[in-house]
Amino acid sequence: MRAWPILSALLLAACGGPVNNPYPAGQAGGNILYSAFSERPKHLDPARSYSENEVVFTGQVYEPPLQYHYLKRPYELEPLTAEAMPKVSFHAADGRALPADAPAEAIAWSAYEIRIRPGIRYQPHPAFAERPDGTPRYVPIDPEELAGIKRFADFRETGSRELTAADYVYQIKRLANPRLNSPIFGLMGEYIVGLREYGAQLEMAAKALPRDAYLDLGRHPLAGAEVVDRYTYRIKIRGKYPQFVYWLAMPFFAPVPAEAERFYGQPGMAEKNFSLDWQPVGTGPFYLAENDPNRVMRLVRNPHYHDDLYPAEGEASDAAAGLLADAGRRLPLLDEAVYSLEKEDIPYWTKFLQGYYDSSGISSDTFDQAIRIGPDGQPDLSPEMRARGIELSTAVRTSIWYVGFNMRDPLLGGAGDAARRLRQAISIALDYEEFISIFLNGRGIPAQGPLPPGIYGHREGEAGINPVVYRWQDGRAVRRGIEDAKRLLAEAGYPGGREAASGRPLTLYFDTMASGPEAKSRLDWYRKQFERLGVQLVVRATDYNRFQDKMLKGNAQIFEWGWNADYPDPENFLFLLYGPNQKMEKNGENAANYANPEFDRLFRQMKDMDNGPARQALIDRMLAIVREDAPWIFAYYPKSFGLRHGWVGNAKPNLMANNTLKYRRVEPAQRLAYQERWNRPVWWPLAASAVLVGAAIVPAAVAYRRRQRASARG
Amino acid sequence: MLAYIVRRILYAVPILIGVNLLTFALFFVVNTPDDMARIHLGAKHVTAEAVERWKAEHGYDKPLFYNAAGTGTGKVTETLFVEKSLALFVFDFGRADDGRDIAREIQARMWPSLAIAAPTFLVGLAAYISFALVTVFFRATYLDLAGVVLCVVLMSISGLFYIIGGQYLLGKLWHLVPVSGYEPGLAGFKFLILPVLVGVVSGLGDSSRFYRTLFLEEIHKDYVRTARAKGLAERVVLFRHVLGNAMIPILTGAVVVIPRLFLGSLIVESFFGIPGLGSYTIDAIQAQDFAIVRSMVFLGSVLYILGLLLTDISYTLVDPRVRLE
Numbered sequence A: 001m002r003a004w005p006i007l008s009a010l011l012l013a014a015c016g017g018p019v020n021n022p023y024p025a026g027q028a029g030g031n032i033l034y035s036a037f038s039e040r041p042k043h044l045d046p047a048r049s050y051s052e053n054e055v056v057f058t059g060q061v062y063e064p065p066l067q068y069h070y071l072k073r074p075y076e077l078e079p080l081t082a083e084a085m086p087k088v089s090f091h092a093a094d095g096r097a098l099p100a101d102a103p104a105e106a107i108a109w110s111a112y113e114i115r116i117r118p119g120i121r122y123q124p125h126p127a128f129a130e131r132p133d134g135t136p137r138y139v140p141i142d143p144e145e146l147a148g149i150k151r152f153a154d155f156r157e158t159g160s161r162e163l164t165a166a167d168y169v170y171q172i173k174r175l176a177n178p179r180l181n182s183p184i185f186g187l188m189g190e191y192i193v194g195l196r197e198y199g200a201q202l203e204m205a206a207k208a209l210p211r212d213a214y215l216d217l218g219r220h221p222l223a224g225a226e227v228v229d230r231y232t233y234r235i236k237i238r239g240k241y242p243q244f245v246y247w248l249a250m251p252f253f254a255p256v257p258a259e260a261e262r263f264y265g266q267p268g269m270a271e272k273n274f275s276l277d278w279q280p281v282g283t284g285p286f287y288l289a290e291n292d293p294n295r296v297m298r299l300v301r302n303p304h305y306h307d308d309l310y311p312a313e314g315e316a317s318d319a320a321a322g323l324l325a326d327a328g329r330r331l332p333l334l335d336e337a338v339y340s341l342e343k344e345d346i347p348y349w350t351k352f353l354q355g356y357y358d359s360s361g362i363s364s365d366t367f368d369q370a371i372r373i374g375p376d377g378q379p380d381l382s383p384e385m386r387a388r389g390i391e392l393s394t395a396v397r398t399s400i401w402y403v404g405f406n407m408r409d410p411l412l413g414g415a416g417d418a419a420r421r422l423r424q425a426i427s428i429a430l431d432y433e434e435f436i437s438i439f440l441n442g443r444g445i446p447a448q449g450p451l452p453p454g455i456y457g458h459r460e461g462e463a464g465i466n467p468v469v470y471r472w473q474d475g476r477a478v479r480r481g482i483e484d485a486k487r488l489l490a491e492a493g494y495p496g497g498r499e500a501a502s503g504r505p506l507t508l509y510f511d512t513m514a515s516g517p518e519a520k521s522r523l524d525w526y527r528k529q530f531e532r533l534g535v536q537l538v539v540r541a542t543d544y545n546r547f548q549d550k551m552l553k554g555n556a557q558i559f560e561w562g563w564n565a566d567y568p569d570p571e572n573f574l575f576l577l578y579g580p581n582q583k584m585e586k587n588g589e590n591a592a593n594y595a596n597p598e599f600d601r602l603f604r605q606m607k608d609m610d611n612g613p614a615r616q617a618l619i620d621r622m623l624a625i626v627r628e629d630a631p632w633i634f635a636y637y638p639k640s641f642g643l644r645h646g647w648v649g650n651a652k653p654n655l656m657a658n659n660t661l662k663y664r665r666v667e668p669a670q671r672l673a674y675q676e677r678w679n680r681p682v683w684w685p686l687a688a689s690a691v692l693v694g695a696a697i698v699p700a701a702v703a704y705r706r707r708q709r710a711s712a713r714g
Numbered sequence B: 001m002l003a004y005i006v007r008r009i010l011y012a013v014p015i016l017i018g019v020n021l022l023t024f025a026l027f028f029v030v031n032t033p034d035d036m037a038r039i040h041l042g043a044k045h046v047t048a049e050a051v052e053r054w055k056a057e058h059g060y061d062k063p064l065f066y067n068a069a070g071t072g073t074g075k076v077t078e079t080l081f082v083e084k085s086l087a088l089f090v091f092d093f094g095r096a097d098d099g100r101d102i103a104r105e106i107q108a109r110m111w112p113s114l115a116i117a118a119p120t121f122l123v124g125l126a127a128y129i130s131f132a133l134v135t136v137f138f139r140a141t142y143l144d145l146a147g148v149v150l151c152v153v154l155m156s157i158s159g160l161f162y163i164i165g166g167q168y169l170l171g172k173l174w175h176l177v178p179v180s181g182y183e184p185g186l187a188g189f190k191f192l193i194l195p196v197l198v199g200v201v202s203g204l205g206d207s208s209r210f211y212r213t214l215f216l217e218e219i220h221k222d223y224v225r226t227a228r229a230k231g232l233a234e235r236v237v238l239f240r241h242v243l244g245n246a247m248i249p250i251l252t253g254a255v256v257v258i259p260r261l262f263l264g265s266l267i268v269e270s271f272f273g274i275p276g277l278g279s280y281t282i283d284a285i286q287a288q289d290f291a292i293v294r295s296m297v298f299l300g301s302v303l304y305i306l307g308l309l310l311t312d313i314s315y316t317l318v319d320p321r322v323r324l325e
Helices: A004-015 A052-061 A143-147 A165-174 A185-191 A195-207 A258-264 A345-353 A383-387 A417-429 A432-439 A482-491 A517-531 A544-553 A571-577 A597-607 A613-629 A668-678 A684-709 B002-030 B033-041 B048-057 B080-090 B102-137 B142-156 B159-173 B186-219 B222-229 B234-245 B247-257 B259-263 B266-272 B277-287 B290-318
Strands: A032-037 A066-068 A077-079 A087-091 A109-115 A225-229 A232-238 A286-292 A296-301 A336-341 A371-373 A379-381 A391-396 A399-405 A444-446 A470-473 A476-479 A507-512 A536-541 A558-564 A632-644
Touching: A052 A286, A052 A296, A052 A336, A109 A165, A165 A225, A165 A232, A165 A258, A185 A195, A185 A232, A185 B048, A345 B159, A345 B266, A379 A383, A379 A391, A417 A482, A417 A517, A417 A613, A417 A632, A432 A444, A432 A517, A432 A632, A507 A517, A507 A544, A517 A536, A544 B033, A571 A597, A571 A613, A597 A613, A684 B234, B002 B080, B002 B290, B033 B048, B080 B290, B102 B142, B102 B186, B102 B234, B102 B247, B102 B259, B102 B266, B102 B277, B102 B290, B142 B186, B159 B186, B159 B266, B186 B234, B186 B247, B186 B266, B222 B234, B234 B247, B247 B259, B247 B290, B259 B277, B259 B290, B266 B277, B277 B290
Parallel strands: A032 A336, A507 A536, A507 A558
Antiparallel strands: A066 A077, A087 A109, A109 A232, A225 A232, A286 A296, A296 A336, A371 A379, A391 A632, A399 A558, A399 A632, A444 A632, A470 A476
């Protein structure tokens, strides 16, 4: 009896199926995408979820009114559940309508009116289940019945209903719910009319209730979000905030049915981990059928998903790349997506090569196995990967890494000429071409300014270089020589890295939360770069909290920082250098505490403008100012490398969209054939081991018997 | 014996209070609730109000030891120490920072841990003792020397190497088992083979050497000579008499770990994707989820003390001369 699992494994092997297949046999040949997650998501509630590893799931379940076009570049918004793009109107303080070209100062509030498509339905969910008399089946739920429910799937009855505008308004109210602590409440409180006050009102109401009692948001109206009719709602924004439309493509503004919150708000639900944070309810192409973040998370096609077709147009190269082959097909193209917990890179990579994961990133350990850098410096697949039919896709992320100077620092900061030259000298000395080659395996491009490629305002070619650090030579940007940096250093009053007056060596301090052996080599590299200038760099490594504290108090001198775009608009990067957003005192995102009145003035003008030549001209001026002032060393824009097997289709990197799973296609038969070919079990080592053990046991047994039979005389 | 057990349980109380105080000081004084909030809220759009709201949501908005704003006993009970630390004594672990019930998670995760740890422990113990007895039987021969050299070689290799080597050979090269993963029930058997094998082999070197030393000490004693003089087979001498008399040090090392088998292994679970308590703890440390870390530290202390108590009790079972009074 004990041997039956081994026998069954042998039998399976005899039948030809790989014995190392980690998935249930019943899934073989299914229209399923296999992927993995390394960190369990913390929140799946669209009011709270913000991390990349969370939107992998929430992006497929929840549907905000807008989405990014899957194929078009630059990134373009289009309606998702909305019938059309929002109608935006501007109003004076007295409510009077203003023309679209009214100056931003004259606009007291803007209104975004959104009409959603009728007929969209929610996924099956017990919150919608009804008794024959139309009352909710599980609200209120009998405590005895709840006691018998162990897993979410134990709720046998489910229902659905049509999506309405009220669900969107309800979710906007939830952003202010003090019990949810939405990460964007602070930011949206500044824009959505009455949201901050609404939060205070809810906080009072929540305090009057027991800790776990249901807080009925329906009783409290919100001035800035109102239902116009069954399918139309309106959001009021303070002043003019053209970037608000991008927020409407994020799960924060996806609909949540009040029934779901009432269902989960019942006593005993939270103790069983039944909550919106763990069992989402959406209208998206998939629903979360299994949520075991300790092992596996499974998205299954939503049977009620509305009409949604694969796009028929994209970039010029998309047709040749086969990305339009499914044009007009109904989405989603997959039946299911299975995400397994895989915490370590090595097993992930091995299973990818065995065909058990459809796609993979490339860790530094596996980079050399996967990628060859060609003579032109361009990455390409290694012959081994090509032989397996693996494909590579790369994309420059809409992110930037930079080294910041604290502009409040008496030595390095301020608008003074000497400090500026010192910052410029360091900017030249830090050779990020070398850094990218050593530490990133070439997965990045040196940054010329705060705007990464793909963001409006970024310029390629000579017009886009940072003239303080680079010169244009032979058709490419070439970093200025160390002599230029030394000259600037001398002009700053530190010839040869020593203070001109006293002769004392210049010592600078680098604050970081990096630690460990990997960080050590990187920090040594920084020291070496400063040494080229004769400047001593002292690394002050600390933990995350102390580092944050230093930044808040302005005690850091030089630091590393990064930013990942919330939306593809230059405002989302340039606001990191806007004076009123300083980290020190204002707790804003301007970590360098940079303040330049001219830059700030241009920023206020630029942020409300539509993309066009006038906006580009303003951005060019702003970039020239920050390049000259050098509050940051613009380090690099990271590049993502992704591998996928040949059976995966429609995999175009889209760094803005969260809901790309619905476009993905797999060829299950092809995958199955490859899995079987790549995973034929090798049995001889088992036989060899048995022989070896036998070879050790037999002489020992013989010796034992001989010794037992030996007489005292031998 | 009952009085002894009760006394030992009472001794455990001050130890657990000490552990509690120490972890409380580490988690709340060195690392303040403000620090915790900032870690969890991430780097974007974090405001002072958001920090306050996070603290309120997670019940960290109270004073450490004395609540002047409280009324009556609330001055003492409505504090972080009582709510977050003393509550552990009644196994009220509270909620993790992601809102999940910690006790429920522990209940769910201890089985995968046990599925790996129990067979590794049992198979390992049998293998190590048998191997040690064989080397003792062939003491001072080339077989003994080969066994000792093998043990030293096995001891010299890092535990991580066994994991990666095992995954490479059995999973990647020979395709005999899945490289990682877990399934509950019998379907999960294929996932357990490799981690158990790796666990047993990685412990073979040091455990067998240790047991060999114990047995060698016994083998020269008078009772062994007497047993041989009676004409008993060497197998009986070794497995009945020598093993029986060497039980006290074996139990000292073995029984203490039995209750802690539930806690799993940090590295093995992480590499093999086993959703046990070891990976739960390491995830919590990485995510700085102190509610979980605190609970696991407390649970670890309780189980360790329980292990020590079981060890003492087991002495009476293998050695009639030992009395617990």
